[in-house]
Amino acid sequence: MGRHSCCYKQKLRKGLWSPEEDEKLLNHITIHGHGCWSSVPKLAGLQRCGKSCRLRWINYLRPDLKRGAFSPEEESLIVELHAVLGNRWSQIAARLPGRTDNEIKNLWNSSIKKKLRQRGIDPNTHKPISEVDKDKPTRSSNNDHKSPSSSAATNQDFFLERPSDFSDYFGLQKLNFNSNLGLSATPESSLCTMIPGQFSPGNMVGSVFQTQVCVKPSISLPPDSSSSTVSRGDHAASNWEFQTNNTSNFFDNGGFSWPIANPSSSVVKPNHNFEEVKWSEYLNTPFFNGSTVQSQNSQQICIKSEAEYLAKVSNMADPWSQSQNENLGTPEASDVFSKDLQRMAVSFGQSL
């Protein structure tokens, strides 16, 4: 076990791939598919091991790879996914079309970690660093590479030990309220379906993730932030329209439903500092302002167009400023939500 037999063979090339090698591999796979990777090098005329060929294909030659820098939306999504999945790069990559686990891992280690620390957030726990420090004597949070979800035992321990603290863990406090999961999400690809075999739309657990996924719908931002400072009196949520909608741009848990932006239609203005987005632009869902939350399964919230959505977003007041200490909006909503979180967390912990 362990090392592959091919790795023992000498005369195999290692290191960077030449353009000629790339071409051979690309041609072979394009024509024949990869089939058994161990036979690929021989068939393609390469002095490489099958593993090396597989890696080169997956990380570089695959035609569906997205090139270029990560967008702020992608980075935000990675942070959110990492908060739940830990260093499960392949699972995170599965939620970012065109990106590889290696790419994401590199980005995390070289860039995102640093950014989080600069903002006072521990990249391993996704908690404010001060809180992490506070926890150190009691928890082994000093494991630099283990997130709470990085192993079954750790994960379960984490959840069972901290039943009242999930909002924090899942980034639901204002400080960490950074959810961008909706950005590239369809109902199929949203976080609730990301946890293997456990969370599906319509079940209790799904509702929790759905809430997290959607509290900050990804939005196009106004060209400047002035509109985010509208007064509370401008709050226009009660005028939002309701309609049944089956589009995949809506995440539907069978209970609540939230708009999920299509990444291709999500326009972040070039000069806009994504990190300075005001909460009022995020927290505009009825869940937070409470009054329009309905539990009827058939009722969904729909904005007819992105323009309309933007218009409403720009007129929304910041619910955080209305209830600084009631992070989850109305007491009713908060209560339901925290209960869901607790139940979900136990279920999640037990499932891994």
Add this chain to the structure above:
DNA sequence: AATACGATCAACCGCCCTAAA
């Protein structure tokens, strides 16, 4: 211009899981 240093990224290593023999 030369050097040092940090950041980035491609690729390898080693382990685990699973299916087949």
Add this chain to the structure above:
DNA sequence: CTTTAGGGCGGTTGATCGTAT
């Protein structure tokens, strides 16, 4: 049931590039 081989994954390394001194 055990062994073996292949595929997959996360961690790590080392080469390269860009920037500062």
